Amino acid sequence: LFFKEKPQMMGLLPDGEGIEHLGVENQIGNERGMTSGEALRSSTFWLITTAFFLITMSVIGCLIHLVPMLTDRGISSQNAALASSLFGGALILGRVWTGYLLDRFFASYVAAVFFCAAGMGIFLLWSGVVGSPAFVAAFLVGMGVGAEGDIITYQVSRYFGLRAFGEIYGYVLISYTLGGMIGPLLMGICFDSTGSYRLVLGAFLVATLVAVGLLMRLKAYGVWGPVERARDQPIVPA
Numbered sequence: 205l206f207f208k209e210k211p212q213m214m215g216l217l218p219d220g221e222g223i224e225h226l227g228v229e230n231q232i233g234n235e236r237g238m239t240s241g242e243a244l245r246s247s248t249f250w251l252i253t254t255a256f257f258l259i260t261m262s263v264i265g266c267l268i269h270l271v272p273m274l275t276d277r278g279i280s281s282q283n284a285a286l287a288s289s290l291f292g293g294a295l296i297l298g299r300v301w302t303g304y305l306l307d308r309f310f311a312s313y314v315a316a317v318f319f320c321a322a323g324m325g326i327f328l329l330w331s332g333v334v335g336s337p338a339f340v341a342a343f344l345v346g347m348g349v350g351a352e353g354d355i356i357t358y359q360v361s362r363y364f365g366l367r368a369f370g371e372i373y374g375y376v377l378i379s380y381t382l383g384g385m386i387g388p389l390l391m392g393i394c395f396d397s398t399g400s401y402r403l404v405l406g407a408f409l410v411a412t413l414v415a416v417g418l419l420m421r422l423k424a425y426g427v428w429g430p431v432e433r434a435r436d437q438p439i440v441p442a
Contacts, residue, residue: 236365236366236367237364237365237366237367237368237369237426238364238365238367238368238372238426239367239368240368240371240372240375243364243368243372243375244375248363248364248422248423249363249364249372249375249376251418251419251421251422252356252359252360252363252376252419252422253375253376253379254379254415254418255315255414255415255416255418255419256352256356256376256379256380256383256415257379257380257382257383258383258411258412258414258415258418259319259322259348259352259383259411259412259415260352260379260380260383260384260387261383261384261386261387261390261408261411262322262326262383262387262408262409262411262412262415263322263326263345263348263349263352263387263412264349264383264384264387264388265386265387265388265390265391265404265408266325266326266329266345266387266391266405266408267291267345267346267349268387268388268391269388269391269392269395269401270284270287270288270291270342270345271284271285271287271288273329273401274287274334274338276401277332277334277338278334279334279335279338283338286339287338287339287342288342290339290342290343290346291342291343291345291346291349292346293343293346294342294343294344294345294346294347294349294350295346295347295349295350296350297347297350298318298346298347298348298349298350298351299350299351299353299354301347301351302314302318302350302351302354302355303354305317306354306355306358311355311358311359311362311422311425312419312420312422314351314355315351315355315416315419316416316419316420318347318348318350318351318352318355319348319351319352319412319415319416319419320412320413320416321344321347321348322344322345322347322348322349322351322412323348323409323412323413323416324341324344325340325341325342325343325344325345325346325347325348326341326345326405326408326409326412327409328340328341328344329341329345329401329405330401330402330405330406330409332402348412352380356373356376356377356380357373359422360372360373360376362425362426363422363425363426364426365426387408390404390407391404
């Protein structure tokens with residue numbers, strides 16, 4: 205009711221921008237970007253969708269099974285709950301730090317840092333750690349969970365623009381949701397079948413590294429706004 209998306213909605217111009225710089229891209233209801241059909245036919249969409257399916261499957265699977273996994277290794281219920289709380293705290297920090305870094309660095313680089321950290325956490329869990337290293341593992345995986353939500357939104361807006369943002373974002377979230385459903389299921393099936401989480405944790409570690417590789421294949425963002433505004437340009441290597 206009270207917040208406005210653009211200066212134009214109040215009959216104003218962005219700071220420092222003259223009327224001669226305003227084109228159709230700045231007018232209300234004329235956002236630039238891809239249609240949903242164009243996005244679905246692009247390799248960028250499928251790289252993003254597949255990568256976040258894999259990373260979500262891995263980190264959410266670890267989240268749901270973290271407490272039973274640690275208690276199965278002989279860690280007390282109190283310490284397992286503490287590890288779970290560290291996971292939640294790391295999730296919050298991951299969101300804040302990711303948002304800060306996305307404003308300054310290329311999104312794929314930010315994703316690589318956080319998801320490799322999550323991969324290290326999964327590796328520690330796979331190795332059967334207990335005690336303090338188990339808390340470190342929970343924290344690292346939690347950072348990955350916190351980062352993914354911010355990065356999905358940012359990349360969809362940068363690579364596909366705002367023309368059909370809601371629909372395209374919804375499609376990407378389908379893969380996110382499916383990953384969050386399948387990961388815990390695979391963890392449970394593996395434990396019931398083998399009596400251990402090691403096999404599925406090893407698979408999740410590989411899946412996380414594959415997700416990082418897919419995101420690193422993404423190229424520079426699309427330019428959907430006025431080219432005069434330098435902050436819309438990506439930070440990529442020369």
